[in-house]
Amino acid sequence: MAQQQISTPEDLIHYQVRSALTMEQHSLEALDELHAAAKDAKIKKLFSHHADETREQIANLTQVFKELGFDESSAPSPATTGIKNQAAALLEKAEPKLHNQIALMSALGNEHFEIAAYSGLILQATTLGASGAAKLLQENLDQEQHTSEELLSALQEYLA
Numbered sequence: 001m002a003q004q005q006i007s008t009p010e011d012l013i014h015y016q017v018r019s020a021l022t023m024e025q026h027s028l029e030a031l032d033e034l035h036a037a038a039k040d041a042k043i044k045k046l047f048s049h050h051a052d053e054t055r056e057q058i059a060n061l062t063q064v065f066k067e068l069g070f071d072e073s074s075a076p077s078p079a080t081t082g083i084k085n086q087a088a089a090l091l092e093k094a095e096p097k098l099h100n101q102i103a104l105m106s107a108l109g110n111e112h113f114e115i116a117a118y119s120g121l122i123l124q125a126t127t128l129g130a131s132g133a134a135k136l137l138q139e140n141l142d143q144e145q146h147t148s149e150e151l152l153s154a155l156q157e158y159l160a
């Protein structure tokens, strides 16, 4: 069901959780593409592990809709569409020997966007007194932060 005007903090968080759902769906698609692009077994494993976590995050978002008393639906997430398109364009242009590095850097960019999205959502949910929703969003944020650290150390290791 399409959402009408965004006029209250509740409307705003509803729209942003709907966008977060699309953001995670983009993550799943991107992780699949990056998994295919990466040549290194360890990097591939990192992507498939985070794809599993991303499925849990989508389940958490389904719960967040319930906690907040909203109907579940999705809304556009142009930022993650852009991150995904940028990765695809770069992979197409670059020599295969650079694909591991591009895959890690693209995934890192995606994680940083997700960290920003969840950090804001947690504050908004907390302000609205929705502690159950805030807790679920925090679980997602913790996974994104952990993944971001793993991606960065994999990149450091790969480039060393």
Ligand SMILES: [Fe+2]
Binding pocket: 024, 027, 054, 057, 114, 144
């Ligand atoms: Fe995620």
